[in-house]
Amino acid sequence: MILFSLGISRMNRSFSPTCFCLARRMNLFAMLLVCLVLGQSGSALAAADDAEFPLYPVIEDNVRFWKDIYTKYSLNTAVIHDKNDLSIIYETVTVMDTQLPGAQKVNKMLLDSKKNHYAAILRKLSRSAPANAEERRVAALFQGKGKARKMAGAVDEIRVQTGQKERFREGVVRSGAYMAAIRKIFRSYNLPEDLAYLPHVESSFDTKAYSKLGASGIWQFTHSTGKQYLRIDAAVDERGDPLIAANAAAKYLKNSYNLLGNWPLALTSYNYGTGGMKRAKRDKGTYERIFKEYSEGHFKFASRNFYSEFLAALAAAKELENNPAIRLDQPQSTRSVTLKSKATAKEVARHFGVPTDTLKDLNPALRPAVFKGEKAIPRGYALNLPAAGKKKAAEPVIAANRAAEKKSDSGRTHTVKKGDTLSGLARKYRVSSNTIVAANELQGSVLRQGQTLRIPAVKPDSPGAMVIASQQPEAALLQKGAPQESSRFAVSKTTVRNGKHYGRIQVQPGETLKMLAAWAAISPATLQRLNDLPDSTVHPGRSLVMTFDKVSPREFQQKRLISHQKKEKEYFSSFSVVGLKKYTVAAEDTVWEICHKKFTIPIWLLQKYNASKDLTDLRSSMELVIPIVRAI
Template sequence: MRKRLKSIKLVFRGIGLCFALITFAALSLPTTLGFAAEQDDPLPSYPSLMANVAFWKKVYAQYSTTQGIIHDARNLNIIYEVITLKDWFEPGAYSYNDAKESCAKGYYQNLLKRIVSADARPSLEQERVLGLFAAYNAKNLLKDAHLNVRMQLGQKDRFLAGLIRSGKYLDEIRRILRAYDLPEDLAYLPHVESSFNYQASSKCGAAGIWQFTNPTGRRFMTINHVIDERRDPIIATHAAARLLKENYRMLGEWPTALTAYNHGPGGMLRAQRIKGGYENIFKYYNGPSFGFASRNFYSEFLAAREIARNYQAYFGEIELDEPVYRDSITLPGHIAIKDLARHFCVDIDTLEELNPSLRSSVISGRQYVPKGYCLYLPSKMASDSTFTAENIPPELFKSIRKSSLYCRVRPGDTANKIAKRYGVQVRDLIHANGLNAHATIRLGQNLRIPTQKQDI
């Protein structure tokens, strides 16, 4: 190993000085662009975050979802290669892209192992990779670099789509954050969480633009078989504001509080007790669950904020979606959505768009819009005296909601089998019963079947 490291040092003598100067210039540039921490900015950057913020800016504004960035997971300056992937909507794209990612990562893992173990003079390809480490301590980084090869999918097209979508609610989100006395720039967090995709769902069961999981969402919102308020961007923003305010009160600084949105306040309290302020946590904390996503969460936010604030510099002139204006009425009873659409002369698609918290079981008519629901209507319609809840014909309201069919889980049952047995969608079964993203069920469990049948 000593002989090999000596060989590496000899290579660095030829390329190290040049590479170090280029790297120093590149990393010094953001400071002149306002990346240095500002005392009056509650969401500051730090010198130690510059490389990470620069990396995520490339992810969001340079590389698209048909490009994969092969990089070192600890030092985001080190990008080995950018590979080309198939469009994810093409047939067979997932298997093709997975294979290409595995091949690229395997190639660099093996190359890095050979660099560390070989005694001969490095090849041209090995010299190229060694040059990526020239500005760093080779002994510390190269030894286990093969364990830290990672691929990050580009997000440029998704980020641009999110920018356009954000026009619908961004002003209202800012107003809500001001009302909670929170930094308005927190309005850019959904770019990181969901690309402002109002229908976003994650594999761990998080939903909506703020990506609340079921357990956390239930602390602040209604989530049941007919309503999921996580999917309403305004209701969910109130919930996010309350959660973020809780985090800040507990942790005392916004970078740490914001990271707690991903890592959890308990985890960040432990990190804070061990390492102190956010920058020390970022640089030195190695908690068992404080992985790549948590360490980079705040850097991602800073990159997203910079791009969203100055999107013309990255994407040119684009037209954002028009703001959505809506008024509301409170329903005094259970009612079918088709009856509401007919009464207000509004199509069901419009009601669905204005009321994203209503589950598909309500939109399809399998369940009623529940009593007490705050129904959103096109702006100014609800303020018209002829378009009030009192003017809805009483006979349209139901005194009780539709009954549900239940099924007891038997040996050998899976969510897929039960959904097929009753002719319903698995996702509806998951929503109706608050199942996790893997649709885990247990023997003897009673499952609500989302169906039009009235009998139990």
Template sequence: MLFLTRRVFGTCMICLFSAGLLFITFGPAATAATRAPSVSAPDDFPVYPVIKPNVDFWIDIFTKYSRGEGVVHDARDLSRIYGTVKLNPENTRKAAKQNRKVKKKAIKNYKAVLTKLAAGKAPATAKEKKVAALFGANTTPSVFKRASRNLRIQTGLKQHFMEGVIRSGALVPEFKKIFKSYGLPEDLVYLPCVESSFNVAAYSKFGAAGVWQFTRSTGRLYMEIGYVVDERRDPFIATHSAAKLLKRNYGELKDWSLALTAYNHGLNGMRRAKKQHKAYPKIYTSYRSRSFKFASRNFYSEFLAARQVAKNYTRYFGDIRLDRPVSYTRFKVAGYVPASQLAQNLGLSLAELHKLNPALRKPVFDGRKYIPKGYELRLPKGFTHERITLATAGLYYDKQKPSKFHRVSKGDTAGAIARTHRVSLNDLIMANGLSRRATIYVGQTLRIPVAGEAIPKKTKQAISQEHKSPTPKKTEEAAAVMVASATPETQPLPPVKKAKTKKTARQKETQKKPVPEKAAPQATKPEIAVAPAATKPPEVPADVNLQVVTSDLKVRKLGEKKSYILGEIHVVPGETLGHYADWLGIPTQNIRTLNRLAYGKPISIGQAIKLPLPGAGSTGFEEKRFEYHQEILEDFFDSYDVVGTDTYEVKSGDTLWTLCANELEIPLWLLQKFNPTINFNALHPRQQLVYPLVNPNGVFPLDHDGNLDFRI
């Protein structure tokens, strides 16, 4: 639930994927000024004088500048616009590559001008004089120097914002009813303009999903999020959740400018900000923290601008026609139902059924899972309950299809695994995106196809790396096992420090609001590495399989107690004690007590955690854990492609969080997938990491903040 990129060359665009879902109409808005209203107007959302230039900036970005224009500006003072650059508006990788070069060159040129002015040299060229005039005659060298570090380019959003307004027509009327039922201001319905632009299918690199861009950790407090159902993707269920979250934020902070900023920055972060600076204007000008960067500082301003434009869309875009709301028939299924047979009996395509029920995940529609018992389906309004009841007759099953998987061990081959699980080798290869040689590696968790599954003929193949390990010889099974030298995703994440540094830097708050359990990774006491500087990138596997879970998900049996079996696991990225408790169906405190963990103490990557397993053993727990990680992997690669690799040299002060979130802009599990031999406990300056170059495969990609990302 965040907005805009933090990188200097970054641009961001509001998400406008055409999801083809349920869309609304609200009547033409009253005539209004094209600039931000005065703070003196009675309003739950005041435009403070200190941010009025920012609001005006975003109104212009939303309504004046197209995708073919990049606005070069100061990231701290949005009223200081240096100029514009011409960009290629096409949504292609070639255009994105061209634009990246154009933006990089523009930043370099303006930085050279500001650096010259900081050195005390008089402006000579027309460009230098124009830049100097933006500062005034008495500007000190330090101001120019600071400005040279704050250059940023914002891509125009006019067409995309308008398309988002059109899509909003199907949703806003119902959203207003929902917010009104919680006693909240109706204008909060315009927040998705800066979250997803009302794209139901929106998904960010870091796992925020749906119209309201809930992360898993926050969303699971209000919604069901699992391998079969992800309610973040249902716009109406997610709106109830957003209303609850915003109401809680306001109840804690007593101010809507703070409550909205907390939606982006996190409730704990805004509590700290309010404690230090009391009111929003002072927070905006004076609050400093590792996580309160461009996105958080501008979030409230962007909301105000988006609200202004969306409520007065005819003023900015003319008499455009908005999508209309859709009415449904709701039907709760009495058992587990195969989606393909239900769609056939109802005369619908699977695509139509999925469009009406976006919370049902892909495994339901490719036959890996059934529609769950008790799920309330949305079906076309003309469908009567009698018709639906007749269509479901004879389709119900008593149990859900299980997820089957196989942990690759030394000596395994794909052919032997296929025979063990009684599936065809070709199906196993296709389900896991294996290469033609069906190469597998120790530590991989292969997904076993289930009966009735529609396995696509083409899947994402493993990406060949520039730095390859020796390729294994082909076996009779065409399925040699590669033994990785280290299992990734099992180490704690200390920050990289200079040898004399003693104090650990506080990590950024990663969630939008406080949650009962903190997800790994968490900062741990740093181990200061004194290893010599790396001179070349680490070696990575010859083929990094993008469809196979490589985390260590094994549960080790330690012994039997009177009422349970004692098991042990090692923490991998994204997991919390809350997850383990949910998967076991026990209170989180039981796990804390067993491991002598104080409440609030975070868990770390690679940490050994003891679990009280039921008498049936670890099978159910392992299945749920596998589905959790498989879901993250599938959702990511449904939206993004890996097209190559690059290297990053670790700097003093880096943490894996800052590397992943700010520099590399990829999730940790993906970074570790490409660096299986790296000890992330002991990163040191000048060490090199291999990281994947990620391109979106959709119409408009979302960045790690849940906003359109054109850095491809």
């Protein structure tokens, strides 16, 4: 049986009579201090430093709403509310546990019926006076002049928000293992320490958090943004390490603050992007005006509410931290050992006498492939080990193992001379560029004169013997059943002018100017000047001119394809496509709205299943294939 309870209210925004009387005799600062001492309702929202994180009157209702979502409403409670005015709550509904079979379908039917019910009431009230108790109750939620117009506009603004009480509490417990260290990191960057509470909004401090849109870790860095600050490759994804990623978050937020000038804007940029907030600030000036008036691009409900959610999470988390009934997780005592040579997880575990599961827990940045034995822990990696354990250096045993491995697969060596390129050496020794990169743990394709490279002996019929690594079966890296295509990564219209090689490419979802420049071995500034771009922002579908003086178009395409394949492999390690459905594009649809709001899938995945469609030119009635994904 599905139960629901009524919980309609217009949230109170007034001071208590005590505070009102005091306000007549005292200045505003003194009034707020006295209200805080007397424990009035508004103080529950003021956990942050007002100088750094101001609680603007325009967002008080929103902060109060999100604090209730985090602390009052359970996971089986759905709050039906107005999207624009969060003080308007139509009803709270108790829904089925989503873990039960068929619960999602039943809940969706129930909530859709509730939304339709209130839409019908609002539509009627916009034309006529209320005729019964329920209609009078709904009408009373709208105050001031133009009530009929407000109710007519609210018909299409009904939204459902699920409570997060249990999940938020679990996040506060988990945060105890990291909070002190993260605060110290932000302090080292001369940033407000309360920024350490941001993961409560992003992930509830779940180190294994991985969204359908490809964001990972407690700080929820996407692959493209993460690559700007962190190491992300086949063996290591530093987004998964809360403390390493905290340094990246501090760098991002410090840069955003320097560009935007205050923390409400800088924090909102964590959701909307620094470039987007610079445009919003240029258009509207202040945070309050942006909150009330800005609606360009993807600045919708999530971006508008992000700062309010942060303030609410900050206040709620601090209250729970001070609750004696809650026992927070404690930091693990560890020591760090830097590997001077690569080693497998099995070798490290055996050498230090540490269970593999413990090694995995203490090193969340290491990819699953490392613990499956498919990849080695790279040289130079700072390995976390239990503080109490064998006090042994990593080098003697592990290095000997690696030396034996090198001897058995020594092949030959090559000393880099002037004019040598990675692709040229690959052709000379009949191996793939990737084989040389992996054997020498290179971080890119640029070689240094005098550098000694190891060229492994590779069997003629092995994948490493192929000159072009992308000739390996792409299906091995992609979700089974997904369309196989690489033409969208191709370089077109190649030409030579004044001795320089040029070509044209189309920007794909998830790509940045910095990524494209790195694959072409040129600077982002060069690429920006070449295409007369006003800033470093590039959007999917944009045509760019590339220069290929250091890397051939073929090698550029190879790097590009492999990068996308790795990202897709990472995604499909957490999600699988369980079905397909047809979707007809509506007149108001955008690619971003379809992917992020309607179906929660990354744009690149939609493009993959609609390879013949130009998603930069959506037209009404266009038919799209939507992959339905489910967490593995």
